[in-house]
Amino acid sequence: MVWEVVIGLEIHTQLATESKIFSGASTRYGAPPNSQACLVDLGYPGVLPVLNEKAVEMAIKFGLATGCEIAQRSVFARKNYFYPDLPKGYQISQYELPIVHGGHLDIVLESGDVKTIGITRAHLEEDAGKSLHEDFDNQSGIDLNRAGTPLLEIVSEPDLRSAAEAGVYMRKVHSLVRYLGISDGNMQEGSFRCDANVSVRQKGEPKLGTRTELKNLNSFRFVEKAIEIEIERQIDVIEDGGKIVQETRLYDSDKNETRSMRGKEEANDYRYFPDPDLLPVVVSDKAIEKLRSDLPELPDAKRSRFESDFGLSSYDAGVLTAQLDTANYFEATVAAAGDAPPKLIANWVQGELAAALNQDNLDITDAKIPAAELALLTDRIQDGTLSGKLAKEVFEAIWDGEDSVDAVIEARGLKQISDSGAIEKLVSDVLEQNPEQVQQFKDGNEKVIGFFVGRVMQASQGKANPKQVNQILREKLNE
Amino acid sequence: MSLDREDIDKLCVLARLKITDEEMADVGSKLSDIVELVDELQAVDTASVIPMAHPLDREQRLRPDAVTETDDHERIQKNAPQVEKALYLVPKVIE
Numbered sequence A: 001m002v003w004e005v006v007i008g009l010e011i012h013t014q015l016a017t018e019s020k021i022f023s024g025a026s027t028r029y030g031a032p033p034n035s036q037a038c039l040v041d042l043g044y045p046g047v048l049p050v051l052n053e054k055a056v057e058m059a060i061k062f063g064l065a066t067g068c069e070i071a072q073r074s075v076f077a078r079k080n081y082f083y084p085d086l087p088k089g090y091q092i093s094q095y096e097l098p099i100v101h102g103g104h105l106d107i108v109l110e111s112g113d114v115k116t117i118g119i120t121r122a123h124l125e126e127d128a129g130k131s132l133h134e135d136f137d138n139q140s141g142i143d144l145n146r147a148g149t150p151l152l153e154i155v156s157e158p159d160l161r162s163a164a165e166a167g168v169y170m171r172k173v174h175s176l177v178r179y180l181g182i183s184d185g186n187m188q189e190g191s192f193r194c195d196a197n198v199s200v201r202q203k204g205e206p207k208l209g210t211r212t213e214l215k216n217l218n219s220f221r222f223v224e225k226a227i228e229i230e231i232e233r234q235i236d237v238i239e240d241g242g243k244i245v246q247e248t249r250l251y252d253s254d255k256n257e258t259r260s261m262r263g264k265e266e267a268n269d270y271r272y273f274p275d276p277d278l279l280p281v282v283v284s285d286k287a288i289e290k291l292r293s294d295l296p297e298l299p300d301a302k303r304s305r306f307e308s309d310f311g312l313s314s315y316d317a318g319v320l321t322a323q324l325d326t327a328n329y330f331e332a333t334v335a336a337a338g339d340a341p342p343k344l345i346a347n348w349v350q351g352e353l354a355a356a357l358n359q360d361n362l363d364i365t366d367a368k369i370p371a372a373e374l375a376l377l378t379d380r381i382q383d384g385t386l387s388g389k390l391a392k393e394v395f396e397a398i399w400d401g402e403d404s405v406d407a408v409i410e411a412r413g414l415k416q417i418s419d420s421g422a423i424e425k426l427v428s429d430v431l432e433q434n435p436e437q438v439q440q441f442k443d444g445n446e447k448v449i450g451f452f453v454g455r456v457m458q459a460s461q462g463k464a465n466p467k468q469v470n471q472i473l474r475e476k477l478n479e
Numbered sequence B: 001m002s003l004d005r006e007d008i009d010k011l012c013v014l015a016r017l018k019i020t021d022e023e024m025a026d027v028g029s030k031l032s033d034i035v036e037l038v039d040e041l042q043a044v045d046t047a048s049v050i051p052m053a054h055p056l057d058r059e060q061r062l063r064p065d066a067v068t069e070t071d072d073h074e075r076i077q078k079n080a081p082q083v084e085k086a087l088y089l090v091p092k093v094i095e
Helices: A053-065 A163-180 A220-239 A285-293 A299-310 A314-321 A324-336 A342-360 A371-382 A388-399 A405-412 A420-433 A435-442 A448-459 A466-477 B005-015 B021-042 B073-079
Strands: A003-014 A076-080 A090-094 A100-108 A114-126 A130-132 A139-143 A150-156 A192-202 A212-217 A248-252 A257-260 B087-091
Touching: A003 A163, A003 A220, A053 A100, A053 A114, A053 A150, A053 A163, A053 A285, A090 A114, A100 A163, A150 A163, A163 A192, A163 A220, A163 A299, A163 A324, A192 A220, A212 A220, A220 A248, A220 A257, A299 A314, A299 A324, A299 A342, A314 A324, A314 A342, A324 A342, A324 A371, A342 A371, A342 A388, A371 A388, A371 A405, A388 A405, A420 A448, A420 A466, A435 A448, A435 A466, A448 A466, B005 B021
Parallel strands: A212 A248
Antiparallel strands: A003 A150, A003 A192, A076 A090, A100 A114, A114 A150, A130 A139, A139 B087, A192 A212, A248 A257
């Protein structure tokens, strides 16, 4: 039986405002418990929520960047449920009239094909607080600092067909909100979280299968793994003659399994109704056009520009533009470089630099080599001062705290030997010491050239320009 | 449409309300009256009417994104039955 997988994602992204969506309390992460939860956040009698202008603008920016229709009139609704981290007994969200709807986002699949994923809607809502279960016997501690933090919930159409596609889509949304500057996207701090609706059906069947909802997937890897394991589970259930139950399931990353939350979330009936504390939000065409004209260059446009302006492959351009900070670093390096071609710089950013960042677990904004120094390093490769191998040594030296490319080259005597006289001397010595191999070459064994190159490089302690060595060797051998 | 006992029991669970057997008949008939009023409204053709989100014919005013509140948890937490390490304590919530 051939199964088709159908996935839709709901991504909650925390908007990067200074203050909360309905109050003037700070949204700063990591503050002492309850120091940033004011009377509005706590739902005290007599308070009124007042909507944060920035949160509205950020939601509209996302809508504009994904081709959504921006609602000229949108409405906040109360989503009613009881939980200790929800002080009011309802969450202020949007239901029937979200701020933006009906957009799309293109993703590039592993095959290189582009697929368009529909964005059903994105709506504004407030976050809840946090429950801490560890420190108290038979009690939970509640920190309401996060209560009232603005969220944009981005709901996709069920257009995703595999765990890998879901991962690519989630990364793309993450990249986009960072480009737009509307979220820091910090997953460790919970600024970017995801729920997945997953179902399977027989290939060719037009009707959707019964779906389950996977909750709180807070890393790209967990999203992919949780969906994969859930697909396997659903297929097993159906092939064994069973039926899928529509329910919420929790992913356990330690056991790599999904578990039913049934029984713990009683009737899923939120009894939404328009929040009488908030009036309809009206956005003028003029305000929308102003936001549209202020949009920064977005990932897809930057990718095309990197291909056309820098002559990069679609793959390289994709990697370099996936994160705004990487793209900025690359462009700063290209701008600072003299003769080094962008392709060479792209290789270094994706190669040595990415590896070093990965090893030290650093963001590119904290790279221990400034863009200007990487520019100089690639220039020194381009002008023949450094071989690729020596350049790596210089890179490491700077990474480990040494000053500048030229200072390292000077101090360590790493300068590549490109003086043809010096190389000729080295080549002559090697040929003299190895008459047997010279004879082999003259007898037609081309391969021994590699042996000679190796010996000359060894004699020069790796500093001879390999291209020149090769050339001079051939000249001398053919004399 | 009138509400039966099962509907009311479900509403009680959702609203965290406890209604005694003696109260049930009275509550049931009053709630049913409200729902019947809604039935009457639904019979009206409203296809050309924009749903009203708020009785006031006004727009939401927006607030500049600025932090205006300061930490006041010590005073606020005097209202809480139990507080420890600045956290509100509640009966254990198990995920």
